[in-house]
Amino acid sequence: MASSSPSSSSAVKRLSNLSNHLCPTNSNPFVKVSAQVSQALTSGLPVVALESTIISHGMPYPQNLETAKEVEAIVRDNGAVPATIAILDGVPCIGLNLEQLERLARMGKIAQKTARRDIAYVVATKRNGATTVSATMFFAAMVGIPVFVTGGIGGVHRHGEHTMDISSDLTELGRTPVAVVSAGVKSILDIPRTLEYLETQGVCVAAYKTNEFPAFFTETSGCKVLCRLDSPEECARLIDANRKLNLGNGVLIAVPIAKEYSASGSLIESAIQQALTEAREKNITGNAETPFLLARVNEITGGASLASTLDIALVKNNAAIGAKISVALAQLLK
Ligand code: PSU
Ligand code: MN
Secondary structure, three states: OOOOOOOHHHHHHHHHHHHHHHOHHHOOOOOEEOHHHHHHHHOOOOEEEEOOHHHHOOOOOOHHHHHHHHHHHHHHHOOOEEEEEEEEOOEEEEOOOHHHHHHHHHHHHHOEEEOHHHHHHHHHOOOOEEEOHHHHHHHHHHHOOOEEEOOOOOOEEOOHHHHOOEOHHHHHHHHOOOEEEEOEOOOOEOHHHHHHHHHHOOOEEEEEOOOEOOEOOOOOOOOEOOEEEOOHHHHHHHHHHHHHOOOOOOEEEEOOOOHHHHHHHHOHHHHHHHHHHHHHHOOOOHHHHHHHHHHHHHHHOOOOOHHHHHHHHHHHHHHHHHHHHHHHHHHHHO
């Protein structure tokens, strides 16, 4: 017999169905969450988001595919589920399978570099988009992934005070509650102004086991960081506090280059200076500037490309730490 006042147990059941329905992974029919990622999220298991511009624009095939697979493996080895994010045929995909990863890696720069501003266009025109930090954060937050690992993030460009070329990665950090683990910001950018801008955006910038903000290839940038975190658990507590307070902004966790690499990292500075001069001479601007500078630094540092070797070493190191943070956070939220 139908009852107008359901028993409390069926109400609880309805409530749990409802909360299932509201589960962030199901909340947007326009995105496709892989079965593995979706299961992990609904069971409260640690998940780590990964960007895809680093695959399409960061290095050539097949090195990009190898690196992407290795980074995913490192995340798994450290106890979390990787979710590489990209837009394929206009569908935002959260968690790529091997076939999709290979497709994107082969596409390379044919895939559109997709920041937040580009998402609607790439989706509407059913294009393939490789997501930058800003777009990856947007999708990670949409499905409820709290931790995201990358190599370096975008920032305020040199002369940004005149050109207003400021990466949307920074404004995304100001508006989206995802923790981004990176090796800091490359000195192709204006690091002090990048940190000023992050402060304006209300972003908590933390340095991992150091008091200095790292400059990707080098441990130091000359800029001090007020927030120092010394373990994955400390990082997790900070992320948890940021979430519980509903601050709404992201957190940047900057992990310095390992000592064994940092001497070679210093050698890259002159290549950066040369790349910057060339970009100015060739009048390279807009969203082409970052890929141009990164590619030139790789070329100038030689056949074996010191810069690209370090790029890969750093993203792998970040992946291990990011996965540990994600595991510690899942533990806290249990
Ligand atoms: N910096 C790096 N490696 C990268 C990028 C930046 O050291 O791969 C990529 C990231 O995808 C980042 C994007 O989100 O470039 C920023 O581009 P722009 O400066 O156009 O916002
Ligand atoms: Mn820009």
